[in-house]
Amino acid sequence: MGLSTALAGPWPHRSSDVLPDPRVQWHQLANGMRIALLRHPLPAGQVSLRLHFQVGSLDERDGEQGYAHLLEHMAFQGSGELASGGLVQHLQDLGMSFGPHTNAFTTHAGTTYRLEVTRNAPEILDDVLGYLRGIADGLHLEAAELQAESAVVLREMALRDSPQQRASKARLHFVFRGTPLPERDPVGRADTLRAVTSAGLRAFYRRHYHPRRTLLVAVGDFEPAALLAQLRRRFDTFRGSDKAVEPATLEIPRRPAAVDTYPRRGRQVEASLTLLRPRLPDTRAQRARDTELWLAHRMLEYRLSQLGQGSDPPLRVGTVHDEILWGQARLLVLAAVCRNDRWAVALGALERSLRGALNDGFSDAEFQRQRDALVTDARLRVQQWSTAKAGAIADRLLRSILDQDVYSADADDLVWLEQVLADTSRARVEAQFREAWQAAPDAFVAGVPGLAPAAVETALAKSRSRPGLGEVATRGEAFAYADSGRRGRVLRRHVHRPSGVVSVQFANRVRLNVLSTQREAGTVLVGVRFGSGRLRLPADKPGLDLLASAAFLAGGLGRHSAAELGELSSGHNVSTDFSVGNDAFQLHGSTTSGDLRFQLQLLAAFLVDPGYRPESYTQYLDSLAGLYRRSRDSVGGVLATDVARYLRGGDPRFGLAPLEQARARSLDELRDWLAQPLAKGYLEISLVGDVDTEQAIDLVAQTFGALPTRRLRKPPSRATRRLHFPEPGVVRRFEHHGQASTGMALVYWPTVDVTRTRDRYRLAVLTRIVSQRLLDRAREQLGASYAPSAGNTASPVFTNFGIMGVGLDVDPQRATEMLELVRQITSTLVAEGVGDEELERALRQEVEAVRRRQGSNHYWLGVLLRTHERPGRLGEARRQLAELAGIRPRHVNASARRFLRWQDARPVLILPAANGAGQKF
Numbered sequence: 001m002g003l004s005t006a007l008a009g010p011w012p013h014r015s016s017d018v019l020p021d022p023r024v025q026w027h028q029l030a031n032g033m034r035i036a037l038l039r040h041p042l043p044a045g046q047v048s049l050r051l052h053f054q055v056g057s058l059d060e061r062d063g064e065q066g067y068a069h070l071l072e073h074m075a076f077q078g079s080g081e082l083a084s085g086g087l088v089q090h091l092q093d094l095g096m097s098f099g100p101h102t103n104a105f106t107t108h109a110g111t112t113y114r115l116e117v118t119r120n121a122p123e124i125l126d127d128v129l130g131y132l133r134g135i136a137d138g139l140h141l142e143a144a145e146l147q148a149e150s151a152v153v154l155r156e157m158a159l160r161d162s163p164q165q166r167a168s169k170a171r172l173h174f175v176f177r178g179t180p181l182p183e184r185d186p187v188g189r190a191d192t193l194r195a196v197t198s199a200g201l202r203a204f205y206r207r208h209y210h211p212r213r214t215l216l217v218a219v220g221d222f223e224p225a226a227l228l229a230q231l232r233r234r235f236d237t238f239r240g241s242d243k244a245v246e247p248a249t250l251e252i253p254r255r256p257a258a259v260d261t262y263p264r265r266g267r268q269v270e271a272s273l274t275l276l277r278p279r280l281p282d283t284r285a286q287r288a289r290d291t292e293l294w295l296a297h298r299m300l301e302y303r304l305s306q307l308g309q310g311s312d313p314p315l316r317v318g319t320v321h322d323e324i325l326w327g328q329a330r331l332l333v334l335a336a337v338c339r340n341d342r343w344a345v346a347l348g349a350l351e352r353s354l355r356g357a358l359n360d361g362f363s364d365a366e367f368q369r370q371r372d373a374l375v376t377d378a379r380l381r382v383q384q385w386s387t388a389k390a391g392a393i394a395d396r397l398l399r400s401i402l403d404q405d406v407y408s409a410d411a412d413d414l415v416w417l418e419q420v421l422a423d424t425s426r427a428r429v430e431a432q433f434r435e436a437w438q439a440a441p442d443a444f445v446a447g448v449p450g451l452a453p454a455a456v457e458t459a460l461a462k463s464r465s466r467p468g469l470g471e472v473a474t475r476g477e478a479f480a481y482a483d484s485g486r487r488g489r490v491l492r493r494h495v496h497r498p499s500g501v502v503s504v505q506f507a508n509r510v511r512l513n514v515l516s517t518q519r520e521a522g523t524v525l526v527g528v529r530f531g532s533g534r535l536r537l538p539a540d541k542p543g544l545d546l547l548a549s550a551a552f553l554a555g556g557l558g559r560h561s562a563a564e565l566g567e568l569s570s571g572h573n574v575s576t577d578f579s580v581g582n583d584a585f586q587l588h589g590s591t592t593s594g595d596l597r598f599q600l601q602l603l604a605a606f607l608v609d610p611g612y613r614p615e616s617y618t619q620y621l622d623s624l625a626g627l628y629r630r631s632r633d634s635v636g637g638v639l640a641t642d643v644a645r646y647l648r649g650g651d652p653r654f655g656l657a658p659l660e661q662a663r664a665r666s667l668d669e670l671r672d673w674l675a676q677p678l679a680k681g682y683l684e685i686s687l688v689g690d691v692d693t694e695q696a697i698d699l700v701a702q703t704f705g706a707l708p709t710r711r712l713r714k715p716p717s718r719a720t721r722r723l724h725f726p727e728p729g730v731v732r733r734f735e736h737h738g739q740a741s742t743g744m745a746l747v748y749w750p751t752v753d754v755t756r757t758r759d760r761y762r763l764a765v766l767t768r769i770v771s772q773r774l775l776d777r778a779r780e781q782l783g784a785s786y787a788p789s790a791g792n793t794a795s796p797v798f799t800n801f802g803i804m805g806v807g808l809d810v811d812p813q814r815a816t817e818m819l820e821l822v823r824q825i826t827s828t829l830v831a832e833g834v835g836d837e838e839l840e841r842a843l844r845q846e847v848e849a850v851r852r853r854q855g856s857n858h859y860w861l862g863v864l865l866r867t868h869e870r871p872g873r874l875g876e877a878r879r880q881l882a883e884l885a886g887i888r889p890r891h892v893n894a895s896a897r898r899f900l901r902w903q904d905a906r907p908v909l910i911l912p913a914a915n916g917a918g919q920k921f
Contacts, residue, residue: 011401017284018406024397025224032212033235036397036407037227038219040390043855047117047125047220047227048394051132052402054213056109056326057184058248060204063195066188067204069106070146070153070196075113075135076104077145106186109247109326110402116391118848120221126230132216133234136209143198150193157187158741159809162634163265167446170262174444175274175331178253210240213247215401219394250328252278257440259456262447268626269447271315271347272335273354275439279330282405288420289432291374295424296433297322298370299362300353302570304336306472307349309563311615314342314349316622327404332436339622343445347456348463351443356468358437361430363471369570371421376573378417380592381410383522389855472563479568479598480559481605488705490697499874501864502693506705509712513686513864514696517857524591524689525861528603528704529584531677534653535720535797542657544673545580547620547665552674553578554616555667558609562616565602574599578606582653582797583717585677586865593691597699604703607678612667621663628659633738635809635910639746642734643908647748647803649724682711686864688857714869723798725750728904731819735913744910745818746807747826749899754796757876761883762895763792763804768842769834769892770806770900773825778808778818796866804899812911819907826900833893847884854880 011034013020020026027035056068104113113135117128173182216235218227280286297320304318315336323331334354338346400407445456488506495502504512537545553576556562572595577588587606591599631637645655656662685704687696726732736742752759771790778788794802810818834842853859854877863877 012282012404013406016282016406018282018287018408019412021407021409021412023409024407025228027228029211029232029236031236031238031240032210033214033216033238035228035231036215036217036401037222037224038217038393038397039222039224040219040388040393041221042387042389043221043852045118045120045221046390047120047218047222048390049113049115049117049128049132050215050217050394050398051113051115051135052215052217052398053111053136053209054109054215054247055111055208056107056248057186057188058108058180058250059208060184063192064200064204065184065192066153066186067192067196067201068111068208069186069188070150070193070201071139071205071209072104072106072111072113073149073153074139074141074146074201076102077140077142077149107326108181108184108186109250109328112398114391114395117220122226122230125222125227126234129230129234133238136211136214136235136238137240139205141198141202141205146196146198146201150196153188153193154190155809155811157190157193158739158811160187161739161741163447163738164268166264167262167270170260171272171444171446174258174260175276175442177258178255179250180248181250206241207243207245208247210244211235211238212240213244214238215398217394217398217401219397220390250326252276252329257442259443259453259460261445261451261453261456263449263451265447265449269338269340269343269346269445270335271338271343271350271443271445272333273347273350273441273443274334275332275437275441277330277332279324279328279404284416287416288424291417291420292424292429292432293322293436295367295370295374295429296357296362296436298373299366300334300357300433302366302370302566303353303357303469303472304334304349305566306563307353307469309561309566309615311618313615313619314338315346316619318350318353324403324405327402332441334441340448343448343451344455344459344462347443347445347459348466349469351460351463352466352469354437354441355464356470358434359468360470362426364426366471367426367429369567371424372571375414375418375421376571378410378414380522380573382414384520385410387519387521479601481557481601481608484601484604484608484703484706486706488701488707490701490705496874499878501867501874502697503867504697504700506701508705508707508709509683510700510704510707510710511684511868512697512700512704513684513867514691514693515686515688515860515864516691516693516696517688517860518690519855520857521690522592523857524593524596524599524687524691525857526589526591526596526599526603526685526687527861527865528587528607528683528685529581529865530587530607530683530710531585531674531681532714532717533581533584533586535583535717536673536677537653538669538673539652541665541669541673542652543662543665544669545653546657546662547617547667547670548580548585548674549578550620550623551612551616551667551670552610553606554619555613556611556616557605558611561611561613569598569602572598574602576602576606582795583714583721585674585681593689593695596687596691596696597702600699600703604707607683607704607707610674610678612671614667617667624659624662628656628662631656632736635736635738635742635744638734638736638910639744643746643910646726646732646734646908647906649726651723679708680710682714683707684865684868686861686867688861688864718799721797721799723795723801725801725803726906728906731816731907731909734908734910736910737913740912740914741811743810743812743815743912744807745810745815745822746805746908746910747819747822748803748805748906748908749901749904751792751802751804751899752794753799753801754794754870756794756802758883759895760792760794760802761880762887762891763794763802763899765839765842765846765884765887766892766895766900767791767804767806768845769838770826770829772838772842773829774806774808774822777821777825796870807908815909815911819909822907823902823905826896826905827902829896830900830902833896834889836889839887839889839892843884843887847881850880850884 011026025037060067301320315338317337319335321333334350336346336350397407491507492505502514574591574595575589579586587603589599631641641655648654767790771788774788788806788808790806792804863873
C-alpha cells in the first residue's frame with residue numbers, strides 16, 4: 001500500500017480535550033516530518049535530541065527479521081557526507097562520547113537515535129543535525145561495513161540469550177499470542193542476519209525511512225526559532241521513496257483466558273496474571289478513569305508488598321503494572337517473584353488478592369493513603385521540573401508522543417488532579433477497578449523446571465476454592481522513634497569556602513556536612529557513614545557482610561516490623577538503604593525538605609534499635625541459592641565475585657564466601673558484629689539538596705545529635721588496609737555456567753590509590769584513549785557487540801592500591817585474540833605515545849564526563865561523606881577541571897610507560913565451563 005498522509009497522524013493534543021504544555025512548540029514540515037521543541041536551561045549550553053523513525057521489527061517481512069535493528073547499527077558507521085567508520089571520531093571532535101552522549105535503540109514499533117549535544121554553538125548543532133539528516137536517507141550501507149556490523153549484532157544476540165531473556169520471550173509469545181509480535185524480536189534472527197545483503201537492507205530502508213514516519217524532539221538550551229530554521233534547512237529536502245509503505249499496526253485479538261509456563265530454570269521464579277486490552281484515546285475523561293485505576297492498583301500493590309513480609313511469606317516481591325505499549329495496546333500485570341517451591345502459593349496469593357479486591361473493595365484508610373501519596377508525588381514533580389535535566393524531559397516528551405498521550409504541564413496536571421480527586425470516591429475507584437479487571441486474566445509461571453500448564457490450572461482452581469484476600473491487618477500505631485531525646489549541642493562549626501559546605505561537630509562527636517543547592521529542586525539526599533565496615537569483618541565469619549546487607553533493614557526496628565514501617569512511611573517521601581562498605585557501614589535516604597525530619601528519625605532509629613527479626617534471616621536463607629546461581633551463570637556474576645577477589649590477592653573480604661559458610665552465619669553473629677559500630681562507632685552524616693542549612697542542622701541535632709557519645713575517630717586499621725595485587729605472567733581463567741556463546745577477555749594493571757590525584761586524572765584520560773583504540777579495532781576485527789569496559793579505580797580505603805582494566809565481551813573461541821589485541825594496542829601506546837589531536841579528543845570527553853557528574857547531588861554527597869576523614873576532598877573536586885586542562889601528551893605518555901607495561905599486566909578470561917583448562921599467554 002502506498003504511503004498516505006495518515007502515517008504521520010496528528011499530534012495527540014489535536015484530537016483531545018487535554019491541554020498540551022504551552023512551553024512546547026509543535027511543528028510539521030511540508031514533507032510531513034514532525035518536530036517538537038522545548039527550551040529548557042539545564043544543563044546550561046546543552047541540547048538533547050531524539051530522532052525517531054516509526055520503523056520497528058513489526059514492519060519486517062519474513063526474511064527481514066532484524067533489519068530495523070541492523071539499520072540502527074549501520075547509522076553509526078557513516079551517513080551523508082561523513083565517511084564510513086568516521087562517526088565516533090567526528091563526535092569526539094564535537095565533545096561527545098559514544099555511549100553517554102550518543103545511543104540508539106529499536107523496539108517492535110520504532111527506532112530512536114539519542115544525542116546529547118554538549119555545546120550549543122550554532123555550528124556544532126548544525127553539524128549534529130547534518131549527521132541526523134544523513135540517517136534519514138543517506139546511510140552508506142556498504143558491504144564491508146554491513147558484514148562487520150551484522151557480526152556485531154549476532155554477538156549481541158548471543159549475549160542476550162540468557163535464561164531470563166528466554167523466559168521473557170516465552171511470556172511475550174504467550175501474552176501476544178494471535179498477533180505477529182512474537183515472531184518479530186527486534187534483535188532479529190541469526191539466519192536472516194547472516195544472509196543480509198546491501199541491496200536487501202537498502203530496499204527495507206527506502207520502504208520505511210520516510211519523513212511522514214519521522215519525529216524529532218529537541219529539549220535544551222537553545223533559541224527555538226533559530227533551531228527550527230536549522231532543522232528546516234537540513235530536513236526540508238528529506239523526501240523518502242515513493243515506494244514507502246504504511247507502518248505496521250497491532251490488532252489486539254479477542255480471546256479467552258489461558259495459562260502457560262516457561263518450564264525451564266530461570267534466574268528467578270515469577271508468577272503473573274495479565275490482561276491485554278486496546279489502548280483508548282487520551283482525554284480528560286479517560287485520564288480521570290486512569291487516575292481512579294491507578295489508585296486501585298497502588299492499593300492492591302501495597303497489599304502484595306505486605307504479603308511479602310513475615311517468616312514464611314507466600315511471595316518475595318509483588319507488583320502491579322499498567323503500561324501503554326507502542327501507543328496501541330495496554331497491558332495490566334500482577335506479578336510475584338517467589339521461591340522455586342512456592343510458585344503455586346505465590347500465584348494463589350495474586351489470584352486471591354485480586355479477587356478479594358474485586359469482591360470486597362478497599363478500606364477508607366487504604367484509599368486515603370494512596371490519594372495523599374498521588375498528590376504528594378504530583379506536587380514534587382511540579383517543584384522538580386525547573387531543575388530537571390533536558391535529557392530526562394526529552395525522553396518523557398518523546399515517550400508521551402509515541403504513546404499517543406498529550407504532553408501536558410506538570411503544574412496544569414496538579415490543578416486538574418486536585419479537581420478530579422475532590423470528586424473521586426472510594427466507590428468510584430472500586431467500580432473502575434472492577435471494570436478494568438472484569439475479564440478473566442491469563443496466568444503464566446516462569447522459571448520452574450518441568451512445570452506443565454495443567455499444574456498451573458490445578459493451582460488456580462485450588463486458589464479459587466479459598467476466600468479472597470483483603471487488607472493485611474497492621475497495628476496502626478504512631479512511629480515509636482519520633483522523640484530521640486535531648487537535642488544535641490553544636491560544639492564546632494566551619495564554613496568551607498568557596499563551596500559553601502557547612503561542617504558541624506556535635507557534642508556527642510557526630511559530624512555533619514550540609515550542602516544546600518538548587519541543582520535538583522525539592523530533593524534532599526542523606527548519607528550516613530559509621531563504623532569500619534569490611535575493615536573489621538571477622539576473619540572467622542565469612543559471609544557476615546552478605547547477611548548484613550540482606551537482613552539488616554528487612555528485620556525492621558525493635559518496635560516496628562518492616563511491613564509496619566512501610567505503612568508508617570506511606571504518605572512520606574522517604575527511602576532507606578543500607579550497605580556494607582569497605583571502610584564503613586552506610587545508610588542512605590532520599591527525601592524532600594518537608595519530609596527530612598521523618599527521614600532522619602527513621603535512619604537514626606536503625607542505629608538505636610534494629611529489629612533483627614527471624615523472618616529477615618529466613619528471607620536471607622531463601623535468597624542464597626538464587627544469588628549464588630546468578631554469580632555462576634553469567635559473565636557479570638563471575639566478574640563481580642571471583643575476579644574481584646582474585647584482583648585483591650584472594651582477600652576473603654571480597655567476592656562471595658563459599659555457600660555453606662554463608663548459610664552458617666546467624667543473626668546473633670550479625671548483632672554482635674554491628675553492636676559497637678551502631679552504638680559508639682565513628683559517625684559522619686551528610687545532607688545535599690534543596691534544604692535550608694539552619695533547618696538541617698536543627699533536625700540533625702534532634703536526631704543524630706541526640707545519640708549517645710561516639711568515637712571521635714576510627715580505630716587504627718593499617719594492617720587491614722593492605723591489599724596485594726596478584727602476580728603477573730599467566731592468564732587467569734574463570735568459568736561461568738551460563739550460555740556457551742558468551743565470554744569476556746580482560747586485562748588489568750596495578751595503579752595508585754585515591755591520594756595520588758594527578759596520577760588519577762591522567763589515568764582517566766589514558767583509559768579513554770585505550771578504550772577508543774580498542775573499540776576501533778575490536779568491533780572490526782572480532783565483531784564485539786559493545787564498547788570496551790575500561791577505567792581506573794583508585795581505592796579510597798586501601799593504601800597504594802588501584803586497578804586499571806580494559807575488557808570486552810567476545811566469542812569464547814576468539815578470547816585469546818582479544819588479549820593479543822590489547823597487548824598490541826597498549827604496547828604501541830607505551831612505545832609511541834599519544835599525539836595532541838588524540839589527547840584533545842579524550843580530554844574533551846573526560847571534561848564533559850566530570851561536568852556531568854558534578855552537576856549531580858549524588859556526586860557531591862559522595863564527596864562530602866568522606867570530608868572529615870579526607871579534608872582535602874572538597875578542594876580536589878573543585879580543582880579537577882583545572883587539573884585536566886593542564887594535562888599534556890608528555891603526562892599521558894609517562895603514565896602509559898609507567899602503568900601499561902605488558903610485563904605488569906594480569907590477563908583474565910571468563911569462559912564457559914566446557915572450554916578446557918587455563919593457558920599461558
